[in-house]
Amino acid sequence: MPLNLHKDDEITIDEFKEYDFDPLEVKPISKKNLVIFFLVDTSGSMSGKKIGTLNTTMEELLPELRGLGGATTDIKLAVMTFSSGCEWITKEPMSVDDYQYWTRLKAEGLTDLGEAFTELSNKLSRKEFLNAPSLSYAPVIFLLTDGYATDDALEGLKTLQHNNWYKYGLKVALGLGEKFDEELLKKFTGNPELVVTAKTSDQLSKLVKTIAVTSSQIGSRSMTLTNDEDGREIMPEDVLGTKEKELADTIKDTINNDDDFVEDFDVEDGWDD
Numbered sequence: 001m002p003l004n005l006h007k008d009d010e011i012t013i014d015e016f017k018e019y020d021f022d023p024l025e026v027k028p029i030s031k032k033n034l035v036i037f038f039l040v041d042t043s044g045s046m047s048g049k050k051i052g053t054l055n056t057t058m059e060e061l062l063p064e065l066r067g068l069g070g071a072t073t074d075i076k077l078a079v080m081t082f083s084s085g086c087e088w089i090t091k092e093p094m095s096v097d098d099y100q101y102w103t104r105l106k107a108e109g110l111t112d113l114g115e116a117f118t119e120l121s122n123k124l125s126r127k128e129f130l131n132a133p134s135l136s137y138a139p140v141i142f143l144l145t146d147g148y149a150t151d152d153a154l155e156g157l158k159t160l161q162h163n164n165w166y167k168y169g170l171k172v173a174l175g176l177g178e179k180f181d182e183e184l185l186k187k188f189t190g191n192p193e194l195v196v197t198a199k200t201s202d203q204l205s206k207l208v209k210t211i212a213v214t215s216s217q218i219g220s221r222s223m224t225l226t227n228d229e230d231g232r233e234i235m236p237e238d239v240l241g242t243k244e245k246e247l248a249d250t251i252k253d254t255i256n257n258d259d260d261f262v263e264d265f266d267v268e269d270g271w272d273d
Contacts, residue, residue, distance in 0.1 A: 030134035031074040034220045035093045036212065039116055041145035041176075042081040046107035050146060050176055053201040057208045058102045064213055065096040073137070073220040078129055082116035083109030093129050113149035113184075114156030121156075124165035138240070139169040140215040143188060144208070146176035153184055168236045170219050170243050172211055172251075174198060193248040202260040207251070214250045218243045 042051065069075040076093035080086055089103055120141070123129040130136055160166050172194045173185035185195045196211075198204040221243075255261045 031069065031072055032134060032220070033074050033076060033093075033130075033132040033136040034069065034140065034216065035076045035078055035129060035136070036140040036142065036216060036219070037120065038077065038079045039120065039141070039143045039145075040079065040081045040105065041083070041111060041113075041147065042105050042107045042109070043083045043111040043147060043150075044108050045111075045147050045179075046176070048107075049201055050204070051105055051107040053204050054144070054208070055102065055104045057205040060205075061209055061212055062096065062099055062102060064209065065216060068096075068213065068216045069220055074132075075216050075220065078123070080116060080120065081105060082112055083107070085109075085112055086116040086119050088119075088123075110150040111145070111147050112151045113145065114151040114153040117153065117156030117160045121160045121163045121166065124160075124163045124169075130165060137219055138236075139165055140219045141166065141169050141171045142211060142215065143171075143173040143185065144176065145173070145185075146180050148179075148181045149184065153181075154187075157184070157187060168240055170215055170240065170247065172196070172215065172247065174204075174207055174211065176204060191244050191248070194244060194251075196251055196255070200260070206254060206258060206260050210251060210254045211247070214247055218246050 040054070046054075065075060065077075075096045077090060077096060077099055078093040079089040081089060089105075124139065125131075130139070171189045171191075173189050173196070175182060175185060175195065175197050177199060178197075182195060186192045189195055196207055198207050
């Protein structure tokens with residue numbers, strides 16, 4: 001028989017025995033959600049090799065992300081572009097299992113990064129992009145840019161820094177070339193080791209894939225709430241610090257051990273086309 005309980009109802013043993021409970025009808029445990037936010041600079045200076053390489057890299061990346069969450073995590077992507085204003089390419093976070101085709105981006109316009117920061121803060125909310133009914137991991141936020149903001153980026157960042165999802169999210173920034181605002185990116189990540197540079201197409205492709213795949217794996221990993229050595233409760237800041245270090249170490253390992261990151265590269269292979 002169906003069992004209808006209200007908040008203050010109690011159930012007796014006899015009533016429980018009469019409840020026709022079928023374990024085969026139990027719903028599977030909901031997966032936890034991990035949203036990876038991509039903030040992509042599509043201003044005019046990104047035209048040519050930069051945007052072309054990024055488009056190709058993202059097309060190659062999508063299949064690599066599928067299945068990384070395993071049976072416990074649903075990895076989703078939310079993609080925003082910013083130039084003269086900002087725009088969500090994904091109207092809501094999309095599961096990587098359903099994200100079949102990358103929308104090739106075009107580059108033109110200004111660099112309204114401050115507006116992008118403010119819009120991101122709006123979506124980092126249970127009422128917006130983080131509204132999954134199941135539990136969610138802290139988000140991953142991946143910023144790619146090649147220049148300086150043309151609006152008040154610091155004001156937008158100030159708004160973003162008051163957002164707790166941002167505060168405990170895993171943040172990484174990739175600067176393209178040598179003319180981006182490194183100091184702003186350091187303020188964005190809060191960790192200078194998570195601001196990295198790509199000077200060639202090969203470096204861009206390698207770093208985007210390394211960062212996206214590694215952050216997906218790290219971001220979707222549960223961590224113990226107590227320290228085994230002294231029993232001290234581990235705070236969210238500790239968890240974030242551990243994840244940041246692991247991501248930074250992986251990036252360093254890629255840069256130090258991959259032939260694409262030699263110091264003396266041919267200028268013709270870089271961004272000066």
